[in-house]
Amino acid sequence: MSGIQKVGIVGAGQMGSGIAHVCALSGIDVVLQDLALDKVEQGLATISGNMNRQATKGIIQEADIKPALARIAASDAYENMADCDLVIESATEDETIKRKILAQLAPVVKSSAILATNTSSISITRLAASTDRPEKFIGIHFMNPVPLMELVEVVRGIATDDETYEASRKFVADIGKQITVAEDFPAFIVNRILLPMINEAIYTLYEGVGSVESIDTAMKLGANHPMGPLQLADFIGLDTCLSVMQVLYDGLADTKYRPCPLLVKYVEAGWVGRKAGRGFYDYRGETPVPTR
Ligand SMILES: NC(=O)c1ccc[n+]([C@@H]2O[C@H](COP(=O)([O-])OP(=O)(O)OC[C@H]3O[C@@H](n4cnc5c(N)ncnc54)[C@H](O)[C@@H]3O)[C@@H](O)[C@H]2O)c1
Numbered sequence: 001m002s003g004i005q006k007v008g009i010v011g012a013g014q015m016g017s018g019i020a021h022v023c024a025l026s027g028i029d030v031v032l033q034d035l036a037l038d039k040v041e042q043g044l045a046t047i048s049g050n051m052n053r054q055a056t057k058g059i060i061q062e063a064d065i066k067p068a069l070a071r072i073a074a075s076d077a078y079e080n081m082a083d084c085d086l087v088i089e090s091a092t093e094d095e096t097i098k099r100k101i102l103a104q105l106a107p108v109v110k111s112s113a114i115l116a117t118n119t120s121s122i123s124i125t126r127l128a129a130s131t132d133r134p135e136k137f138i139g140i141h142f143m144n145p146v147p148l149m150e151l152v153e154v155v156r157g158i159a160t161d162d163e164t165y166e167a168s169r170k171f172v173a174d175i176g177k178q179i180t181v182a183e184d185f186p187a188f189i190v191n192r193i194l195l196p197m198i199n200e201a202i203y204t205l206y207e208g209v210g211s212v213e214s215i216d217t218a219m220k221l222g223a224n225h226p227m228g229p230l231q232l233a234d235f236i237g238l239d240t241c242l243s244v245m246q247v248l249y250d251g252l253a254d255t256k257y258r259p260c261p262l263l264v265k266y267v268e269a270g271w272v273g274r275k276a277g278r279g280f281y282d283y284r285g286e287t288p289v290p291t292r
Contacts, residue, residue: 003085003167003170004028004085004086004114004167004170004171004174005028005029005085006028006029006030006031006083006084006085006086007019007023007028007029007030007031007084007085007086007087007088008030008031008033008075008080008081008084008086008087008088008109009023009030009031009032009033009087009088009090010033010034010078010087010088010089010090010091010101010105011033011034011089011090011091011092011118012032012033012034012039012040012042012043012044013034013039013043013090013091013092013275014144014145014237014275015090015118015142015144015146016032016034016043016088016090016091016118017032017043017044017046017047018050018142018144018145018146018147019088019090019118019142019146020032020043020047020072021047021050021051021068021146021147022146022147022175022176022177023071023175024047024068024069024071024072025051025060025064025068026174026175026176027071028071028175029071029073030071030072030073031072031073031075031080031081031084032044032072032073032074032075033074033075033076033077033078033080033081034076034091036076037074037076040074040075040076041074044069044072044074047069047072048065048069050145050147051065051068051069052065054147078104078105078108078109079108081105081108081109082108082109082110083110084109084110084113085112085113085114086113086114086115086116086167086168086171087105087109087113087114087115087116088116088117088118088140089101089102089105089115089116089117089118089119089127090117090118090142092239093119093120093121093122093239093240093243093244094243095122095126095127098117098119098122098127098130099127099130102115102117102127102130102131103130103131105131106130106131106132106133107132111133113136114136114137114138114164114167114168115131115133115136115137115138116137116138116139116140116168117137117138117139117140118139118140118141118142119139119141120141120187120188120191120240120243120244121186121187121188121191121195121243121244121247121248122247123157123184123186123251124137124138124139124155124156124157124160124184125157125158125159125184127157128157128158128159128160134157134158134159134160135159135160135161135164136160136161136164137157137159137160137164138154138155138156138157138160138164138165138168139153139154139155139156139157139182139184139188140152140153140154140168140171140172141153141154141155141182141188141190142177143190144235144236150177150178151177151178151179151180151190152172152177152178152179152180153179153180153181153182153188153189153190154168154169154172154179154180154181154182155181155182155183155184155188156181156183156184157184158184185251186247186248186250186251186252187244187247187248187251191244192248195241195244195245195248196245196248196256196257197229198229198230198232198233198236198241199241199245199257199259199260199263200229201215201219201228201229201230201233202229202230202233202260202262202263203260203262205230205262205280205292206260206261206262211290211292212230212280212281212290212291212292213290215228215229215230216228216229216230216231230280230281231280231281231288233263233273233279233280234273234274234279234280234281234283235273235274236273237272237273237274237275238263238266238267238271238272238273238279238280239267239272239273241263242259242263242264242267245257245258245259245260245263246259266279266280271291278291279291280292
């Protein structure tokens with residue numbers, strides 16, 4: 001084992017719940033926190049549903065579900081994370097929110113603990129600077145959906161020490177994931193490549209080159225992608241997609257990363273994808289219907 005036996009997770013949304021799911025099934029105790037306990041309860045319900053689905057498919061044993069769920073404690077105060085060996089911040093992709101969380105969290109968590117972020121794009125070095133332990137701070141970037149996706153990107157900030165890096169690598173291996181190492185530049189590897197592709201798909205829609213369905217069909221059947229780029233954008237969350245494009249645009253100062261105005265409009269409407277019931281598709285009926 002990596003020596004990491006108890007993990008705190010801040011943010012019980014799509015990603016925080018997924019990380020809790022995987023940790024709990026690996027025998028690690030989890031403290032899961034969000035803005036309010038009802039949000040954590042929603043996360044726990046998602047975890048339970050997803051574990052049951054995995055058991056039906058024979059991916060996990062039915063008997064493992066109850067003990068795994070019992071390992072996840074719901075929290076509404078950072079004090080509950082005081083004895084965690086690792087705390088992973090996985091809240092909304094917004095630097096102001098993340099810096100505030102880290103500044104409040106760090107003084108409460110034991111000094112030997114590693115602090116990590118699941119950010120998709122924001123500088124690890126900058127986030128580390130809002131904690132009391134930049135040398136024990138690291139990016140551990142999971143992929144969505146966490147229980148299914150094998151990869152985790154590990155990103156060191158300028159100050160991250162070797163001990164933190166090695167312990168993080170070991171933790172990722174212990175929960176059954178594969179590592180890729182990225183340098184601390186905007187959006188790292190996966191999203192540096194993926195998000196401009198998604199943004200371009202949205203421009204293709206915006207400029208009328210194709211409809212939602214024709215763009216997704218083109219990339220599924222023409223480029224062998226498992227899902228279309230607009231479907232994928234809805235799955236990631238359009239708010240997260242916009243934040244990542246903004247980080248790329250600001251961080252690399254290159255107009256090729258300009259977020260598509262149509263993406264901005266969808267986010268302004270609150271149509272942020274599957275989690276909101278509506279994005280490039282409307283998910284409120286039995287089958288998803290394109291919104292354009
Ligand atoms: N969606 C993806 O595909 C994906 C993939 C990898 C990484 N990420 C990253 O994971 C993080 C979370 O993304 P998500 O998709 O789970 O978003 P989400 O919108 O599903 O969940 C974010 C959660 O953070 C909570 N939150 C906001 N402020 C908080 C605070 N102060 N304290 C505690 N909780 C707070 C929100 O209430 C919400 O439940 C982001 O940094 C995102 O970039 C997302």
